[in-house]
Each structure stands twice: as C-alpha cells, then as structure tokens.
Amino acid sequence: MSRRTIVVMPGDGIGRLVLNETIRILKVAGFDADYVTGDIGWEFWCKEGNPLPKRTIALLEKYKIGLFGAITSKPKEDATKELAAVLQNKGLVYSSPIVGLRQYFKLDICIRPCKSYQGNPLNFIRRGKDGGIEEPKVDVVIFRQNTEGLYSGVEWSNPDNIVYAALTSHPKFVKNFANVPREDLAISTRIFTKTGTTRIVMAAFNYAKKKGYKSVTLCEKPNVIRETSGMMFRLAKEIQRKKFPEIELWNTNIDAQMMWLTKNPENYGVIVAGNMFGDIVSDGFAGLIGGLGFACSAQMSEDGIAVFEPTHGSAPKYADYAISIVNPIAMVESACMMLDYLEEKEIAIRIRKAVAEVIKEGKIQTYDMMRMNGNADVISKGAASTRQMADGIIEKLKAKHFNNPDYEYEKNS
Structure with missing residues (x-):
C-alpha cells in the first residue's frame, strides 16, 4: 500500500495542541503517513480576510483526508474589527471555515459516536430502583446531516x-x-432536501445493520416543524419499511429526547437528525460520557473526501497556558475514526484499548476528569497535562501485551 498523506489543519487555540499529541500517538501506534499542514482559522481571517484559504482547499482536493483541530468564531461585528487595517472597509464578512469546508466538499454525512469508557469518573450515573447507584453503559452513534438546515447560512x-x-x-x-x-x-432559513435527507437516513440505517443495532431513532420535531422535520420523518418511515424492516424506527422530539437521554440512555443506539438538532443531541450524549473532551466526529462526502475532528471548540485561553492542560482524547478518538475509514482497523483498536486502559487505571487524569476548573494551576494540584495524557497512552501502546493475539479489548475495556 502506498504511503498516505494526511492534511492536518490545526486551526486555533487548543486545536494545535491536541493535534500535535495525536500525531505522536499515531506514529507510535504504527500508522505510517506523511502530514502536510493546511491553513485554516482566525489567524488567516485577520491577516488575509479568508479563514479558509484556497490553498487549503487544494490540499484536501489532492489528498482527500483531513485531521482538523478547532476554530475560533466570533460575531460578525467583532470579526470585522479584528481584520488587518489594509482589509478594513472592503466588504469582507466572516463565516465559519469549518462550515465552509463542509459545504464546499459536500461533507454531508457527519458521524458522532458517544461511547462510555469503563472507569471514567465523568460517566453518567443515576439512582437505581433499589436506591443504589447505577452507571448505565452509553453506546450511541449520532448521524447528523451536515450541510443543510439552519447551518446552511441562508x-x-x-x-x-x-x-x-x-x-x-x-x-x-x-x-x-x-x-x-x-x-x-x-x-x-432551515432548508432540507430530499437528496440530503435520504443520504443521512440511509447512512444511519446501513450503520445500524452493519453494527447490529436493533433500532434507529429519528430525533427531530415533525409535530411542529412540519415541512422539514416532517419530510425527514416521512422519508425515514419509507426507507425503514422498504429496505430495513428488521430494524425498528423510533421517533422522538428533540426536546423530549434531551430529557430521556438522562433517564434511559442505554436504550438508544443509532440516532439520526438534521444539522442543528444533531449538534444538540450529540453534545447531550457527549455529556454522559465525560463531556467534549471525549467527543469525536467524522464527516465525509460522496466523492471520497473525509475530515475528522473533535467536536469541542478552540478554548483560546487554555492555549496560552505555559503547560497545556486540555484533554486530547477527543482528538485521539477522531484520529481512530480516520483509521477505521482508511481500513487501518488494527491500529485503531490498539489505540482505543490503550486509551481504555489509561482511563480504567485512573492514574493519569486531566483536569476535566478530576472535576477541576480549567485554571493554569491544575497541574500543581495533580491533574495531568495534555502531554502526560498522550505519554500515558503511548506507554500502553508500547506494552508487550498489546502485541499478544490472545489479548481481547472488549474484555478489558
């Protein structure tokens, strides 16, 4: 197999920090690739008036695969004020470069897994019927339509x-x-098309069938938003009846879903939604598995272009700390989704079980895992730095038992 080239787009704030550590982990795990840097984000808006330069688009057109960090976005008026003096009063209007990337390449299929790790102190718990504490296992995959709806920019x-x-x-x-x-x-405007809606619903059902999930939940609001959510529900019913009769179709309203996800999250497997509601429900489920420090995503087009990114923001204040404190696991998990996509599944499994062992062991925990406020002094209080968490994962990857064919990830995760 020829050596791959990955377009890395660090973006803003902590994006660069978590991406650098993730590339270290990929190299130790045995993923052999070249990395080229794509310019994107606030820096290029301020000095060029374009947060998504054409040169970055050209890189993705050539190499097809991208790893993305995070971006900073600000309201229109604030963004205009920060433009370089030579770019003022030229009619330039800021728009999110990641949204622009999705629309340019038609990255309409967005997949956001939310799976709890055993031993994560941030996992959701509830009171059981006997009065004791229960920790339900969360294993949900959200399919979000990524280019239409309220995010289309009309x-x-x-x-x-x-x-x-x-x-x-x-x-x-x-x-x-x-x-x-x-x-x-x-x-x-909230624009849905039959083509885009059909593609995301089909992707959700195909994934459910491939992975053995028994249901697909449509999470919209068809009783009120009758034209867009209504069309999605009608198409989902038709697709389920004609192509996937063995898989149940559940229909939940977004507001009710946000209540139910803390009552019975273990009941849900695959969820499909439009752009805004998919964003909301995926963040809700991410909260049950530890928050945005554990939330990864993939987005892909029909033409074979795919970009992988954590769903957290750029958190610029953390990027200025002398020692980085942010949790890199969401970025690492996003890279694992890239490996799955590239059919490098064995490497992805090795990294995931290394992450699982670090979390289960509990010796290395970033500030969020220790329920600390994100201040610069958390390292002195026992929290692991970004680098220390990556080092812990790398140490596990180098352990002998990871090369033992009898080692079973699911039994140890």
Missing part, C-alpha cells in the same frame, strides 16, 4: 425587496410579522 437582516415579498406571500408571516419594521427582522 440568512438576512433587514431583508431586501425580493426576500420580503417572498415572506409576505406566506399567510402566517402576514398575520404575525406584517407590522414589524423590516429593519427589525433577522431571518435564518
């Missing part, structure tokens, strides 16, 4: 005549908003 403030005329053609707009001054209106 928005207006003070809409122009054409847009306003279209809005006034709807009787509910006339009834509720006709007397609102046009300059007081801010409008965001």
